[in-house]
Amino acid sequence: MDGQEVSQISSNERAMVRNRKIGFVFQSFNLLPRTSALDQVMMPLTYTAAHLPETEARKRAEALLDRVGLADRMHHEPSQLSGGQQQRVAIARALINHPPLLFADEPTGNLDSKTSREVLEMFRQLNEEEKITIILVTHDAGVAATARRNIKMSDGLIVAGAFGDEASERPSALPSAGALGEGERVPV
Numbered sequence: 001m002d003g004q005e006v007s008q009i010s011s012n013e014r015a016m017v018r019n020r021k022i023g024f025v026f027q028s029f030n031l032l033p034r035t036s037a038l039d040q041v042m043m044p045l046t047y048t049a050a051h052l053p054e055t056e057a058r059k060r061a062e063a064l065l066d067r068v069g070l071a072d073r074m075h076h077e078p079s080q081l082s083g084g085q086q087q088r089v090a091i092a093r094a095l096i097n098h099p100p101l102l103f104a105d106e107p108t109g110n111l112d113s114k115t116s117r118e119v120l121e122m123f124r125q126l127n128e129e130e131k132i133t134i135i136l137v138t139h140d141a142g143v144a145a146t147a148r149r150n151i152k153m154s155d156g157l158i159v160a161g162a163f164g165d166e167a168s169e170r171p172s173a174l175p176s177a178g179a180l181g182e183g184e185r186v187p188v
Helices: 011-021 037-047 054-067 083-095 113-130
Strands: 022-025 101-105 133-137 152-154 157-160
Touching: 011 022, 011 037, 022 083, 037 054, 037 083, 054 083, 083 113, 101 113, 113 133
Parallel strands: 022 101, 101 133
Antiparallel strands: 152 157
8 A cells, every 4th residue: 555565564553554544534524522623633643653743733733624614613613513514624634644545435425515515626626736545435426426437336346437447337247256357346
């Protein structure tokens, strides 16, 4: 991952790789109820080996909250924020360690259409400006249409888009032994 062999590393090392290299954005935000937006964003820094000084951690979190449009709400708790604002806090938290990869699980599922568009635009900017790879899971065709590449899955198997042929879906035959060929699906 990102040039590092990770298949044989220990569980502690895997946890460090996840913390440093992968950001997670969840549909349900997963914010702590009595914790300010600023502290929510700074939290992943406490689990890194780098151990930034408090002033640097605060500065980085403040910059991310500003980037997601919440500079004026950084001292608010989740109950004082709208759903869209909570999702923006969750996005800032996912970005605090500057990960090259961001997983987003139905990140617009609990948002209104205007806020959904804003979040998707933010993801587009992060991809273009910061070169972050974003893997977004959605059931919403409109959300999927905003992505550069779509991979369709059914029952845990890739059925379209993995073979460089976005337009045509693969038949639903299960993979057989041997090399993947035309018409076979890829288990994930």
